[in-house]
Amino acid sequence: MAVNNQTRNQHLLGRAGFGIAASTLQRLDDITPHKLYKRLEKASATPTKALDTVSPFVKEAMAGKEMDDSNNAMMDTDARKAARAEQRKQINKQSNADIRQLSIAWMNEMVSSEAQLREKMALFWHGHFASRVNNSLYQQQLLRVIRENALGSFGDLLRGVSKSASMLAFLNNQQNRKKKPNENFAREVMELFTLGRGHYSEKDIKEAARAFTGWGFERDGTFVFREKVHDEGMKTILGSGGNFDGDAVLDLILQQKQTALFLCTKIYRYFVNEVVDTQQVGWLADRFYSSQYDIGKLMHDIFTSDWFYEERNIGTHIKSPVEYLAGIRRFLPMTLRNEEVQVLLQRLLGQWLFNPPNVAGWPGGTAWIDSSSLMLRLRIPGLIRGDETISIKPKGNDDVQMGGKELLPAGGGKTKKAGGSYQMLAHIDWTVLDKALDETNREVLYNKLEALLLQTPPGSADKDAVMKLVDQTTDETYLQTLVIALMSTPEYQLC
Amino acid sequence: MLLQRRTFLKMGSLATASLFVPKMLQAIIRKGDETLPAGNKVLVILQLSGGNDGLNTVIPVRNDIYYRSRPALGLAREKTLSLTDEAGLHPELTCFKSLYDEGHLGILNSVGYPDPDRSHFRSMDIWQSASASSEVWQTGWLGRYLDQQCKACDLPTQALEIDDTLSLALKGELQKAIALKDPRQLYNNSHQEYLKRLSEAYRAGHHQLEHERPVDYLYQTMAGTLNSADYIFEKSKAKETTTVYPKTELGKNLKTIASLILSEANTRVYYVSVGSFDTHVGQEGQQARLFKQINEAVTAFTQDMKDNRRFEDVLLFTFSEFGRRVAQNASNGTDHGTANNMFFIGGGLKQQGLLNALPNLEELQDGDLKYEVDFKSVYATVLKQWLAADDVAILGKEMPRLSFI
Incomplete structure (x- = not known):
């Protein structure tokens, strides 16, 4: 079966962005995917504005010394210790709130920004360079590096991330000193960021760790090279010898073609298909390597290739929770009075931004789906429209210092209902969709919406079953409940 | 370590590959005929989330270091429930004291793992996946048990978590357990x-597929959930317990578990958490x-x-992601520590009481207890000797087994 133009465009927008927007539905059938991709590239050409949700308190606290106690000469050691501990506690608490706001601000960009490609790439790199530290300043700095370099040179991105306070802290490089090397950072750089398992030796790790000694950061997050704890000696890494420092190690790693192959394989699995076509990936890796790791060119190669639009790749990607949530909001313009519910849903569905499960990031694919997460996904569209409540709870991280229990604010007593349930308080603006579709024939409307919302072949989701959720009383209820019903199917989890 | 990391890689790719292996769609409505009559062993795991303070759970009542390290938090000997001359239980744990006296409680001290991690989420991952501290595994030990138990089965109810969302512990490579808060709620949600x-x-339209695609995986998960929801709901009502349980969340959860055990549901492992510690x-x-x-x-x-x-058939054990530091902090609390104790409760214990010595407070590492027993040994024991499962395959290595069951 030939894949029509609209499906191909939707395929592109689902993978290179967060899906189709209600306002642009009419343009989907006549434009070619190549032209559409050009527009995506253009909209993402320049870095978008940096997000800033770090509270003045944290900014101020991180700008100065740990605890300025020069005025407190009277304080004894214990009192100073206690005061510093108290300050750390406050920073943690405030950071937790700041990071929630950062998560919401970023999700708003994924929903509304024209730079769909850039935000999508940034989300990919956010999982690739997984870091979980409870400091809003450091997390915001890392996100900035990622969003700015998302489509640039991978070398710049790798260097920026490796020198960020967030990553250096998360991978313990502050503790990596000449006299007592800590291999964590060197290991993850090679294993997870660049080469992949099996393409370096334990000796390479040990030697690279020595080269990274002295890499650290100041309290305000600025990168600093501490010469005193740096190991100046000779090292042998990946077959080369020299008195390498950290930058030299990154250069050595980038010289390995394996790095291009590793990244292209991961990107292919994320953007094209979990089942890798080694020939296609090999071709991408060759070109990625020769372009000196130009990410924008790599993505251009993928999204303008013929094979990307082959039927076997369409409708086979299980949307991550963030892709899923942003996608709903793009198709259904809505205002959320309780924006923090999005963070709750991230947690319940298993993709809590800025809190990856471990150094390897989110595994993705079928790992997103178990019985609880699937059943919740099938209910969410109804919850949004019905203004119903969510009464399920995420697993607590049970860390009082992380402020895990303060996930949602009382919100003036309006957003939190008795019994621990939360409301979406969403208001959907149906007029945009109504106008864009401009169709009253119900049969035609069904087919139109099915084609727009589900990337699987027509009829995959049983029509009689879908119609059980549809209220046919008026044209208005028909449209609204049909959209919600189609979104409440297993097929909608795919793009 | 490199080898272990490769094992992880293998696990990851296996999980993906399974997607594309042709497999019959599993949507036949089961009659719930698979049951677990008396004589079959059931495991209940009670997770104490947040890091329970083991030293104020089983108190070393003769230890000066304990009292010196905890001037405000130390529990005086006469306040505790006496177990032995050296050990007392926290005063609230009266039931545990009775179980101890009856010979239905075992206490294993100093359980932990090498190179301990003091982060909640990381240490919990280590306990739930049963990986080494240096490894990252994406599947849980009970999930891998489920993989073994439910190879070609259509009712993945051999392990259940009583909660809204599913823990890593119960996610396998091929199978993921069902999480539910309440059988009726699951039934209602799935009975639309x-x-x-x-x-x-x-199912009617797609029963002869050559390749399994992601959409098939979604429908399989859905069908498995619907079938299990029916089965669990039916079982939860079949022989609902008449015992009065406290109205707390844990009380309700244990009541749900009890009803399922009494009606001989085919579930062998129940998982439930309480916190925050x-x-x-x-x-x-x-x-x-x-x-x-x-x-x-x-x-x-x-x-x-x-x-x-059914007490002979039930083993309940408790664990926490870590214990707490020996010394109290400046806020009359304790900070994240390392090794901890575990309780084992049941009518079928072969050894009872204190299963090993109280932790040695004289030999600390950076102010923390040193572990004496690897928690993976406990898992191996429970898997092999209680559930008759292949512990070596599930844990990826052979761990010395204990003899309390």
Whole structure:
């Protein structure tokens, strides 16, 4: 079966962005995917504005010394210790709130920004360079590096991330000193960021760790090279010898073609298909390597290739929770009075931004789906429209210092209902969709919406079953409940 | 370590590959005929989330270091429930004391793992996946047990978590357990006409697939959930317990578990959590409150099992992602530590009471207890000797097994 133009465009927008927007539905059938991709590239050409949700308190606290106690000469050691501990506690608490706001601000960009490609790439790199530290300043700095370099040179991105306070802290490089090397950072750089398992030796790790000694950061997050704890000696890494420092190690790693192959394989699995076509990936890796790791060119190669639009790749990607949530909001313009519910849903569905499960990031694919997460996904569209409540709870991280229990604010007593349930308080603006579709024939409307919302072949989701959720009383209820019903199917989890 | 990391890689790719292996769609509605009659062993795991303070759970009442390290938090000997000359239980744990006296409680001290991690989420991952501290595994030990138990089965109810979302512990490579808070709620959610209809129509239209695609995986998960929801709901009502349970969340959860055990559901592992034990500040009140809840719920549960002659078949164990530091902090709390104790409760214990020595407070590492028993040894023991499962395959290596069951 030939894949029509609209499906191909939707395929592109689902993978290179967060899906189709209600306002642009009419343009989907006549434009070619190549032209559409050009527009995506253009909209993402320049870095978008940096997000800033770090509270003045944290900014101020991180700008100065740990605890300025020069005025407190009277304080004894214990009192100073206690005061510093108290300050750390406050920073943690405030950071937790700041990071929630950062998560919401970023999700708003994924929903509304024209730079769909850039935000999508940034989300990919956010999982690739997984870091979980409870400091809003450091997390915001890392996100900035990622969003700015998302489509640039991978070398710049790798260097920026490796020198960020967030990553250096998360991978313990502050503790990596000449006299007592800590291999964590060197290991993850090679294993997870660049080469992949099996393409370096334990000796390479040990030697690279020595080269990274002295890499650290100041309290305000600025990168600093501490010469005193740096190991100046000779090292042998990946077959080369020299008195390498950290930058030299990154250069050595980038010289390995394996790095291009590793990244292209991961990107292919994320953007094209979990089942890798080694020939296609090999071709991408060759070109990625020769372009000196130009990410924008790599993505251009993928999204303008013929094979990307082959039927076997369409409708086979299980949307991550963030892709899923942003996608709903793009198709259904809505205002959320309780924006923090999005963070709750991230947690319940298993993709809590800025809190990856471990150094390897989110595994993705079928790992997103178990019985609880699937059943919740099938209910969410109804919850949004019905203004119903969510009464399920995420697993607590049970860390009082992380402020895990303060996930949602009382919100003036309006957003939190008795019994621990939360409301979406969403208001959907149906007029945009109504106008864009401009169709009253119900049969035609069904087919139109099915084609727009589900990337699987027509009829995959049983029509009689879908119609059980549809209220046919008026044209208005028909449209609204049909959209919600189609979104409440297993097929909608795919793009 | 490199080898271990490769094992992880293998696990990851296996999980993906399984997607594309042709497999019959599993949507046949089961009649719930698979049951687990008396004589079959059931495991109940009670996770104490947040890091329970083991030293104020089993108190070394003759140890000066303990009292010196905890001037405000130390529990005086006469306040504790005496076990031996050297050990006393936290005063709220009266039921545990009775179980101890009856020979139905085992206490294993200093359980942990090499190179301990003090982060909640990381250490919990280590306990739940049963990986080494240096490894990252994406599947849980009970999930891998489920993979073994439910290879070609269509009712993945051999392991259940009583909660809204599913823990890593119960996610396998091929199978993921069902999480539910309440059988009726799961039943209602899954009993919407359109879901059943979707599921049946899909099965009717797609039963001869050459390759399994992601959409098939979604429909399989859905069908498995719908079938299990029916089965669990039916079982939860078949022989609903008449014992009175406390109205706390844990009380309700243990009541759900008891009803399923009594009606001989095919579930062999139940997983339930309670928290938060992260007592950095004002530990005394918080820990006592949580222990009171646990004590009441476990009292009802053990009595229920005894009354219904299932106590011999049930093993309940507790664990926490880590213990806490030996010394208290400046806020009358304790900070994240390392090794901890575990409780084992049941009518079928081969060894009872204190299973090993109390932790050695003279030999600390950076102010923390050194572990004596690797928790993976406990898993190996339970898997092999209680559930008759292949512990080596599930844990990826052979761990020395213990002899308390």
